[in-house]
Amino acid sequence: MVKSYDAIIVGAGPGGIFAAYEFKEKCPDMKILVIEKGRSIEKRQCPKRITGVCAHCQPCSITTGFAGAGAFSDGKLSLSPDVGGNLPEILGYDAATKLIHESDEIYLKFGADKSVYGVDKEKEIREIRRKAIGADLKLVECPIRHLGTEEGYKIYSKLQKHLEASGVELMFNSPVAQIHISDGKVTGVTTEKGDTFNSDRVIIAVGRDGADWFKDVCIDLGIETKPGTVDVGVRVEVRDEVMQFLNENLYEAKLIYHTPTFDDKVRTFCTNPSGEVAAEYYDDNLAVVNGHAYKAQEFKTSNTNFALLVSKNFTKPFKTPIEYGKMIAQLSNMLCGGRILVQTYGDFKRGRRTTDERLCRNNLIPTLKDAVPGDLSLVFPHRIMVDLDEMIQALDKVTPGIASEETLMYGVEVKFYSNKVIVDKNFETSIKGLYAIGDGAGVTRGLQQASANGISVARSIMASRS
Numbered sequence: 044m045v046k047s048y049d050a051i052i053v054g055a056g057p058g059g060i061f062a063a064y065e066f067k068e069k070c071p072d073m074k075i076l077v078i079e080k081g082r083s084i085e086k087r088q089c090p091k092r093i094t095g096v097c098a099h100c101q102p103c104s105i106t107t108g109f110a111g112a113g114a115f116s117d118g119k120l121s122l123s124p125d126v127g128g129n130l131p132e133i134l135g136y137d138a139a140t141k142l143i144h145e146s147d148e149i150y151l152k153f154g155a156d157k158s159v160y161g162v163d164k165e166k167e168i169r170e171i172r173r174k175a176i177g178a179d180l181k182l183v184e185c186p187i188r189h190l191g192t193e194e195g196y197k198i199y200s201k202l203q204k205h206l207e208a209s210g211v212e213l214m215f216n217s218p219v220a221q222i223h224i225s226d227g228k229v230t231g232v233t234t235e236k237g238d239t240f241n242s243d244r245v246i247i248a249v250g251r252d253g254a255d256w257f258k259d260v261c262i263d264l265g266i267e268t269k270p271g272t273v274d275v276g277v278r279v280e281v282r283d284e285v286m287q288f289l290n291e292n293l294y295e296a297k298l299i300y301h302t303p304t305f306d307d308k309v310r311t312f313c314t315n316p317s318g319e320v321a322a323e324y325y326d327d328n329l330a331v332v333n334g335h336a337y338k339a340q341e342f343k344t345s346n347t348n349f350a351l352l353v354s355k356n357f358t359k360p361f362k363t364p365i366e367y368g369k370m371i372a373q374l375s376n377m378l379c380g381g382r383i384l385v386q387t388y389g390d391f392k393r394g395r396r397t398t399d400e401r402l403c404r405n406n407l408i409p410t411l412k413d414a415v416p417g418d419l420s421l422v423f424p425h426r427i428m429v430d431l432d433e434m435i436q437a438l439d440k441v442t443p444g445i446a447s448e449e450t451l452m453y454g455v456e457v458k459f460y461s462n463k464v465i466v467d468k469n470f471e472t473s474i475k476g477l478y479a480i481g482d483g484a485g486v487t488r489g490l491q492q493a494s495a496n497g498i499s500v501a502r503s504i505m506a507s508r509s
């Protein structure tokens with residue numbers, strides 16, 4: 044017999060977890076099923092963390108499983124609605140602020156570090172802003188709570204136990220393949236294994252990993268979408284000393300630049316003081332670069348890494364932002380045998396390949412050990428190369444040393460922002476009872492807004508039942 048639920052959540056990332064949590068907090072009797080493509084959190088193990096080499100697990104333990112892309116993330120919670128998604132546009136600024144505060148309280152309840160970076164250093168922040176203004180950079184103020192990779196993992200482990208104890212059914216290793224619709228209303232889902240579950244409320248919270256699948260679903264079901272932004276660029280690695288003032292006072296300096304030549308938006312993103320550059324792999328073994336930092340002293344490195352992302356919004360007839368980003372990453376993978384490319388800024392400026400020999404004598408040692416020395420100009424369009432170079436020169440005025448010969452640039456960092464699914468303020472799509480939230484719907488881009496989005500969609504559904 045096909046089982047029925049009050050709500051089905053597809054995807055157990057922060058969005059799905061916080062939706063399930065909110066349902067059980069407010070309506071403990073609701074029958075909730077969470078269907079997740081990846082493994083339960085205790086079974087999520089990335090072999091690369093031990094061997095240093097990616098084993099191309101299917102599905103990837105870094106991006107799938109309980110806690111989604113959040114489980115091994117650096118766990119930087121952005122406490123401002125200005126960062127990490129479009130909740131303010133959909134819900135209004137005040138409502139988004141309140142939700143972010145509420146989801147933050149849940150992280151604190153489950154053990155998040157109480158300290159917040161970027162709130163008590165007014166004098167120092169004014170100094171950073173003054174330099175940023177001098178370089179035509181905008182400093183976005185965003186207090187940060189840093190979970191750290193290992194503490195974040197523990198917090199999500201506690202959340203998994205809590206959901207299980209509250210009666211939420213968690214089904215792992217079960218990618219959802221189909222969404223069923225009848226008379227314009229959702230009726231249930233079927234997994235790849237062929238198991239069907241019924242519900243007239245289905246939340247799609249599949250993150251970036253599931254965005255391709257959901258895009259196809261939207262086409263099949265006629266759900267309206269609009270092209271998302273393409274964010275593509277590099278991860279920059281420098282010594283901690285170069286970023287020390289910014290790291291100590293802001294933890295994460297969010298700086299935005301509109302480049303002089305092309306007027307493109309370039310921003311810094313996801314800074315990891317004393318962190319490591321990491322490769323992450325998507326379903327088709329596509330290697331893209333990322334970074335994280337451990338909280339524990341013994342895992343800290345002497346380098347800071349951060350992303351430099353060029354944001355492009357294309358117009359008609361373009362409608363495939365994810366494919367565009369993937370094609371650029373594929374080019375880099377093709378040149379590097381499926382691994383991440385690294386180039387020194389000195390070689391980048393001169394337009395020549397970084398060789399093994401030059402990397403070996405570079406003053407700065409890469410933290411991503413299996414990165415392949417190469418030439419980013421064979422990967423990026425000219426326009427993106429110019430944007431990155433101009434941004435590095437502007438940043439050098441705020442924190443001198445970034446534009447040094449030894450600075451490392453890893454490619455390709457790409458953020459797969461899905462096409463934005465058109466949703467109303469309840470996050471309901473044009474199909475009645477079908478809700479789309481989080482990164483996979485193009486609504487959010489970070490842990491805190493994805494979590495807040497989970498809370499808000501659960502509330503919308505509970506309100507619609509009463």
Ligand SMILES: Cc1cc2nc3c(=O)[nH]c(=O)nc-3n(C[C@H](O)[C@H](O)[C@H](O)COP(=O)(O)OP(=O)(O)OC[C@H]3O[C@@H](n4cnc5c(N)ncnc54)[C@H](O)[C@@H]3O)c2cc1C
Nearest residue numbers: 054056058080107111112116119219250253481482489490
């Ligand atoms: C390495 C890394 C570091 C990051 N660091 C930070 C950070 O420091 N701060 C920050 O704010 N953000 C960070 N992020 C981004 C953050 O992790 C995401 O914004 C957030 O996890 C999005 O939450 P979500 O619930 O929308 O999706 P996800 O966390 O991606 O979860 C979606 C889940 O859906 C599952 N799924 C996909 N398709 C299906 C399907 N068909 N059926 C069933 N399940 C499916 C996936 O397996 C996944 O578990 C990082 C991301 C990565 C990869």
